[in-house]
Amino acid sequence: MKENKVEHYTLKEIHEQSAVVQACLDAFTNQSIPALGEHIINLGFYSKFYLDINQIQIIACGSSLYAGLVGKSLFEQVAKLPTIVHDAAEFRDAPPPPTANTLIIGVTQSGETADTLAALEIEKNRRVKQRLLGITNKTGSSLEKLVDHTIHTQAGIEVAIAATKTFVAQLIAFYCLALDLAYYRQFLSAEQLHQIMAQLRQIPAKIDIILQTQKDDIEKLAQDLKETQNWILLGRGINFTIALEGALKLKETSYIHAEGYHSGEFLHGPIAILDSKVAVVAIAMPGVVYEKVLANAQKAKACGVRLIGVTSIKSEIFDDVLSVPEVDELLSPLLTVIPLQILAYYLGVHRGVDVDRPRNLTKAITHE
Incomplete structure (x- = not known):
């Protein structure tokens, strides 16, 4: 759709979502389907990043919080990892007791959400051994400077206030992370992973x-x-x-x-x-x-x-x-x-x- 025919940024950004999903898949996975046994997903982590993860905690607000709840379903059902999703404001006021071998994921579209950053700061300061991951749409953000690793979603500028394409981009990040974890933890075979990835690649056309x-x-x-x-x-x-x-x-x-x-x-x-x-x-x-x-x-x-x-x-x-x-x-x-x-x-x-x-x-x- 030509931009000059779109009355609102919201509709324009809804229409951009198939391209955003494709951009995320191009960034996070091999663009051609590799042979069985070859690595499909590439989030830029060393394999030791996944070592000894026994639990995941997700911290976010608003639509990012809801993307995290989809992530929870994926981590628990596909990767078999217990997952807790925290509202960042509540976490900031009443942080739960820290647990060992936990991957902490902070999710914020801008990388500047104050409650999410403050909650991650608490985790960083109270853990001797920490594993902090950020999911954001902004390179060079405050989130990126705070965490150990970052997944940069590929949504581009989102002008409208209500999240549309950034939400879907966050979902793709969670799908790829959960599938990679499941494969690493041997809860998905190479064949099963290939089948799911083949279906993921059909999502842009279906949108x-x-x-x-x-x-x-x-x-x-x-x-x-x-x-x-x-x-x-x-x-x-x-x-x-x-x-x-x-x-x-x-x-x-x-x-x-x-x-x-x-x-x-x-x-x-x-x-x-x-x-x-x-x-x-x-x-x-x-x-x-x-x-x-x-x-x-x-x-x-x-x-x-x-x-x-x-x-x-x-x-x-x-x-x-x-x-x-x-x-x-x-x-x-x-x-x-x-x-x-x-x-x-x-x-x-x-x-x-x-x-x-x-x-x-x-x-x-x-x-x-």
Whole structure:
């Protein structure tokens, strides 16, 4: 899409995400698929960096915190490493007891987030043997000077305040790190790693499919629902985090009250607020939790809500569908977040919000 045809930076940056994913894969992996047994992922670490890691702790704020929650799922399910995700502000005020053989990962788009830097400073000062890793979109940042190693995401400048392409770039960093750890720890065979990487390389094209086939329909839906003030987003498993991130985007770009919930926990109280004035979005991707999400969504629909599905499978349960291409459940957050970003953007546009500069929010604009 030509830049002069894009009204807002937010939409421009949503459209750039396929290229960003490709740039990250080019930077973090061999560009051609090597033979079995050859190393695929190259994050610039020596192999001893992974030695004796028994736990991971992730420290971040906002969208970076939610990227870290996807990372937690990957580290625990793929690399079999216990992982804790900390809100940086809470960590700064009440740091947990230090644990041995722990990899600390600080995540910040700008590399200048004060709470995240302060939390990492605490870890650096109280550990004799430390292993600090930063994930950031800015070279030469304060984060890079503080940690031992850095993964630089490849998102380029992100002008709009609401994170879109920087969030997806952080996800790719976590995927590559988790897969590399899993391979090093022998929880993934060379063949399994090749299969997952082959699927990852298809993600840019699948993002483009969403943008080419769904954008107009999502805009119509947003125009239809622009007066709906209360939204609930439901997810389960690795997509629970995308429900949280999607709700944050709705708040930031359209000033709508939106909450993300685990689709099972949602039944334990929040379901009481549902009625015909509430819109519910259920992220229902084929996989181990698919049937459970559908069952929870049906209970929401019985309360009279407008039920919207983010899915690759047609279902009569949903009043509206934000369709995504088929993808392995493990990789699905890279796709399910895209229609939610588009929905949040168009809701903001049709509600008259300055989507690039929402009120009360600021952001450091940085180069990669």
